[in-house]
Amino acid sequence: MTTSNPPVVPDDHELFVELAAGWTLDTLTNADEVIFSEHLPVCPPCRRAVVEFSEALTAVAAQVPDVAPPPTLGERIRVIAMESAPDTTSVRLTDTVGNTVGRVLVHGNQLHVMAEGLPHNKARKSTYVLWSLPHGEGAPPRALTPFDVDRDGATLGGAGRLEAELVNISAFAVSIERGRAMPESPAKVVASGAVASEAR
Numbered sequence: 001m002t003t004s005n006p007p008v009v010p011d012d013h014e015l016f017v018e019l020a021a022g023w024t025l026d027t028l029t030n031a032d033e034v035i036f037s038e039h040l041p042v043c044p045p046c047r048r049a050v051v052e053f054s055e056a057l058t059a060v061a062a063q064v065p066d067v068a069p070p071p072t073l074g075e076r077i078r079v080i081a082m083e084s085a086p087d088t089t090s091v092r093l094t095d096t097v098g099n100t101v102g103r104v105l106v107h108g109n110q111l112h113v114m115a116e117g118l119p120h121n122k123a124r125k126s127t128y129v130l131w132s133l134p135h136g137e138g139a140p141p142r143a144l145t146p147f148d149v150d151r152d153g154a155t156l157g158g159a160g161r162l163e164a165e166l167v168n169i170s171a172f173a174v175s176i177e178r179g180r181a182m183p184e185s186p187a188k189v190v191a192s193g194a195v196a197s198e199a200r
């Protein structure tokens with residue numbers, strides 16, 4: 001019989017943000033539920049997050065007709081989870097004339113792009129792609145995640161992972177691409193945003 005050590009906040013705490021969202025939505029696997037149920041009592045930020053997600057979920061549910069939840073509900077909860085995490089970095093995206101058209105949220109190596117004014121794309125013929133631009137001349141941009149913008153301006157998809165530290169990234173860019181694949185290099189850049197130096 002072994003005694004377990006008291007739970008500690010692990011290095012990869014951002015995983016618990018996802019678990020908190022799943023806990024609220026009651027979509028965790030049994031294993032994750034056990035992990036989170038042990039973590040929750042000892043982690044005030046996660047307790048606060050669960051309360052906030054529950055309130056957000058109630059508010060979202062109140063706006064939705066009494067049918068199946070929209071496919072983006074889980075996505076929206078994850079975005080709320082990232083926004084409320086204390087160490088999330090938000091990078092503003094502007095179009096070619098300087099209007100804000102979205103944000104990139106970065107939490108650890110997780111990222112989420114949110115359109116806030118990008119036009120609807122015909123998802124069968126095109127896709128938006130989020131890119132990271134590394135520091136240094138000649139370093140090629142890296143495709144991070146595809147996403148679509150629906151008729152209501154909401155983002156579909158757009159969750160990805162950084163393959164480099166945020167400190168090594170000078171800017172994010174959004175391109176619109178023909179077809180559904182992420183190309184080697186961006187065709188038409190429609191928005192970009194510099195990573196602020198205080199985020200480094």
Ligand SMILES: [Zn+2]
Pocket residue numbers: 009013016039043045046
């Ligand atoms: Zn926690």
